[in-house]
Amino acid sequence: xxxxxxxxxxxxxxxxxxxxxxxxxxxxxxxxxxxxxxxxxxxxxxxxxxxxxxxxxxxxxxxxxxxxxxxxxxxxxxxxxxxxxxxxxxxxxxxxxxxxxxxxxxxxxxxxxxxxxxxxxxxxxxxxxxxxxxxxxxxxxxxxxxxxxxxxxxxxxxxxxxxxxxxxxxxxxxxxxxxxxxxxxxxxxxxxxxxxxxxxxxxxxxxxxxxxxxxxxxxxxxxxxxxxxxxxxxxxxxxxxxxxxxxxxxxxxxxxxxxxxxxxxxxxxxxxxxxxxxxxxxxxxxxxxxxxxxxxxxxxxxxxxxxxxxxxxxxxxxxxxxxxxxxxxxxxxxx
Numbered sequence: 001x002x003x004x005x006x007x008x009x010x011x012x013x014x015x016x017x018x019x020x021x022x023x024x025x026x027x028x029x030x031x032x033x034x035x036x037x038x039x040x041x042x043x044x045x046x047x048x049x050x051x052x053x054x055x056x057x058x059x060x061x062x063x064x065x066x067x068x069x070x071x072x073x074x075x076x077x078x079x080x081x082x083x084x085x086x087x088x089x090x091x092x093x094x095x096x097x098x099x100x101x102x103x104x105x106x107x108x109x110x111x112x113x114x115x116x117x118x119x120x121x122x123x124x125x126x127x128x129x130x131x132x133x134x135x136x137x138x139x140x141x142x143x144x145x146x147x148x149x150x151x152x153x154x155x156x157x158x159x160x161x162x163x164x165x166x167x168x169x170x171x172x173x174x175x176x177x178x179x180x181x182x183x184x185x186x187x188x189x190x191x192x193x194x195x196x197x198x199x200x201x202x203x204x205x206x207x208x209x210x211x212x213x214x215x216x217x218x219x220x221x222x223x224x225x226x227x228x229x230x231x232x233x234x235x236x237x238x239x240x241x242x243x244x245x246x247x248x249x250x251x252x253x254x255x256x257x258x259x260x261x262x263x264x265x266x267x268x269x270x271x272x273x274x275x276x277x278x279x280x281x282x283x284x285x286x287x288x289x290x291x292x293x294x295x296x297x298x299x300x301x302x303x304x305x306x307x308x309x310x311x312x313x314x315x316x317x318x319x320x321x322x323x324x325x326x327x328x329x330x331x332x333x334x335x
Contacts (some may be wrong), residue, residue, distance in 0.1 A: 003051035004282040007061055009043040016070050018061075020076075028076045032083045056086055066095035077113070080290050084297065085115050092118065103153075105198050110146045114298040117143060124258055129248070129283075131236075132260040133276065134294025135309040140260035141234050145194040146231040151256065152212070159211060161231045162191040163247075165218040165238045188215050191234060206273045218243060225254035234263035236276040238268055244275025264316070 009018060019026040019040065030038055036049035036057050045061065047054045063082055064074060097118045112118040117139050121125045123327035124130045124147045129162070132140040146162060148160045166187045192215060195204055207213040218239065219278045233247050244259075251257055261276045285287050296309035 001046055001051075003054050004046065004048045005054055005058065007047070007058060009045065009061075009065060012042060013042055013043075013065060013068060015040070017074065018064060025074055025076060025079060028079045029057065029060065029083075032080065040294070056083075059086055060094075063094040067091075069096050070095075072099055081114055086116075090115050099133055100145070103150050103198055105200075110198065112143065113139070113300050114294075116292065116294045116298045117300075120292040120294065121147065121252045123292050124256070126254075127290040128288045129251070129257045129259070130290045130292060131276075131279070131308070132258060132292050132294065133263060133280075134298060135262050135264065135296060135313075137299040137309070138294035139298070139300055140262075140294065141190065141232070142194050142197075144232050144234075144258040144260055145191070146198055147258070148232060149195075149198045151230045157230045157255070158228045159230075160213045160222075160304075161226055161229050162188075162195075162213070162215045162234065163218050163221055163232070164188055164191065164234045165243065175196075181316045187217070191215050191232075218247060221250050224250055225252045226250050226255055228254040229256075231257045233257070233259045234261070237263050237266045238273050239275035240268065241273055241275045241278045244279050248279075264312070284303060 009015060012311065020028075023040075026038065033049075033053050033056065035053045036047055038057070039046040039048070047057050060079075061083055063086075064079065067074060067078070078098055082098070085092070085094045085097065092115055097112060097115055099111070100121065101109050101111050102120055102121060112121050114135075120130070120132050120140070121143055124144065132144060134140055145162070148157075148162075151157045152160055164187055192204075194212065194214075199207075204213065208215070218233065229252070232248070236244065238261075239247065247259075248257070252317075259276070259279075262278050263274060266274045266277075280291060284291060296307075296313055299309055
């Protein structure tokens with residue numbers, strides 16, 4: 001039995017901002033809810049169709065209007081993510097996720113785009129050590145650097161320390177030209193790129209010279225105690241268990257740590273256990289330590305990146321469930 005309901009959008013809200021140029025955003029909503037007919041006349045929207053689906057569309061439109069009231073624009077991506085949050089029946093409202101501002105620089109505002117990203121950012125605020133674990137493109141490092149810059153600007157810390165293990169991913173450091181410093185630089189480049197999005201690029205060399213910002217390989221952390229600092233370890237899946245312990249024990253008073261990595265992209269030599277995998281078993285449940293896990297749904301790069309990550313996750317799940325040739329009957333045997 002079809003249900004019909006009407007929504008009146010406040011007259012102060014331009015309909016083009018809600019529906020998009022040439023109704024582009026309206027089409028996104030229609031594709032997400034094929035069981036609902038949506039009719040727009042002026043600032044009144046009439047919904048006809050499945051009662052449960054109509055109720056979801058009503059909630060979606062209310063959330064989108066709430067986003068617009070903050071002065072933020074809408075996009076097809078924002079609408080699709082809002083629909084996913086509503087269908088997942090999460091506690092957080094889509095408008096709360098999409099309007100949380102972390103940092104603004106040169107007219108660009110950095111904010112989480114998915115529910116898991118918001119939970120990750122919230123965990124960084126609430127815990128001394130936070131682990132962000134997930135595939136490429138989920139914003140693990142970018143959001144962590146944004147929180148570090150925010151903490152520095154708010155004078156919550158006096159410096160930022162960004163570090164990565166200089167582990168080869170198929171190539172050889174010795175084949176790269178230049179000094180050791182120049183050879184290591186490509187491994188740290190993603191951290192420089194993130195900083196340049198959030199600070200005036202002209203100020204970064206000065207801040208680095210003054211020691212306010214330090215970008216260095218993980219090996220440079222040994223033997224140090226880092227007080228009043230926001231410390232980020234990126235690509236942590238490429239640490240050994242010993243390196244992970246070494247890094248975590250650098251924590252000093254007044255400091256925060258964020259550890260990011262993707263346990264599906266380990267570049268360590270065969271036989272070396274990833275410190276990021278091991279630490280989850282060791283520190284899970286420890287007070288003031290948070291583990292945030294992001295998935296393919298949290299990828300905020302090109303749409304195809306999300307589909308590639310999801311395809312690999314399905315493939316890995318299938319491979320894990322299928323015994324290797326000649327492996328039948330081995331499980332459960334006793335010597």
